[in-house]
């Protein structure tokens with residue numbers, strides 16, 4: 646069992662942002678968000694060319710020679726195609742619930758997965774890769790049991806429950822997609838505001854616990870893992886999880 650665990654978990658240690666040999670063109674949906682803003686900074690620090698997308702681009706105060714800010718909405722299918730064309734990687738790190746149906750299909754994370762995949766499919770061989778920031782509810786905490794099934798539903802805000810189920814649905818959707826290069830990058834149960842250490846572990850679909858049984862990572866280190874995947878494409882058409 647121990648050997649199996651060691652085989653499934655890899656430890657990554659980086660010393661600090663290093664300039665990529667080959668700068669990438671990276672689009673980030675959710676660039677104004679808690680996770681996405683770290684991804685923008687990490688990608689810029691490594692010398693990539695970043696397009697930050699926001700419904701209200703004036704919200705983005707950061708200025709950088711390699712940063713473009715564009716107006717875009719994932720509910721506008723045509724704009725997705727325009728924004729992602731010619732890019733190397735699209736990172737989607739958004740959240741929200743559309744309407745009040747209460748159905749997991751109304752989670753923006755699921756709608757984004759369907760819409761971005763559709764746009765990428767249409768671009769064929771020239772399509773960028775997609776890195777989707779997923780949800781920890783999709784992680785297995787025991788064999789055959791998802792973290793989402795262990796959450797106390799009574800205390801969960803309804804919108805959050807929709808998003809958690811929407812993220813699970815998004816993963817189920819991705820697993821059927823074999824003509825677009827997607828990766829479902831799963832956060833641990835807890836994001837922290839801790840510093841960038843450049844150290845994290847990756848696993849598959851199981852929640853990774855640290856020596857104290859905690860499942861967590863800082864947003865800054867999660868961004869390191871995302872940009873590493875953007876550069877290295879090690880998990881095409883796979884889910885992987887990130888934690889300390």
Ligand SMILES: NC(=O)c1ccc[n+]([C@@H]2O[C@H](COP(=O)([O-])OP(=O)(O)OC[C@H]3O[C@@H](n4cnc5c(N)ncnc54)[C@H](OP(=O)(O)O)[C@@H]3O)[C@@H](O)[C@H]2O)c1
Pocket residue numbers: 674675676677678679680681698699700701704717718719720737738739740741753754778779780781782808812832833834835836
């Ligand atoms: N433990 C966990 O599993 C866990 C915990 C937290 C978050 N997450 C996941 O991490 C991801 C990012 O979460 P976050 O906390 O960073 O979110 P956040 O801070 O609330 O930011 C949400 C982002 O979504 C964007 N957005 C909303 N509606 C949009 C639309 N129609 N079109 C385009 N963009 C839209 C917003 O951009 P504008 O307002 O600028 O347009 C904003 O940047 C989500 O997928 C979330 O499910 C997972």
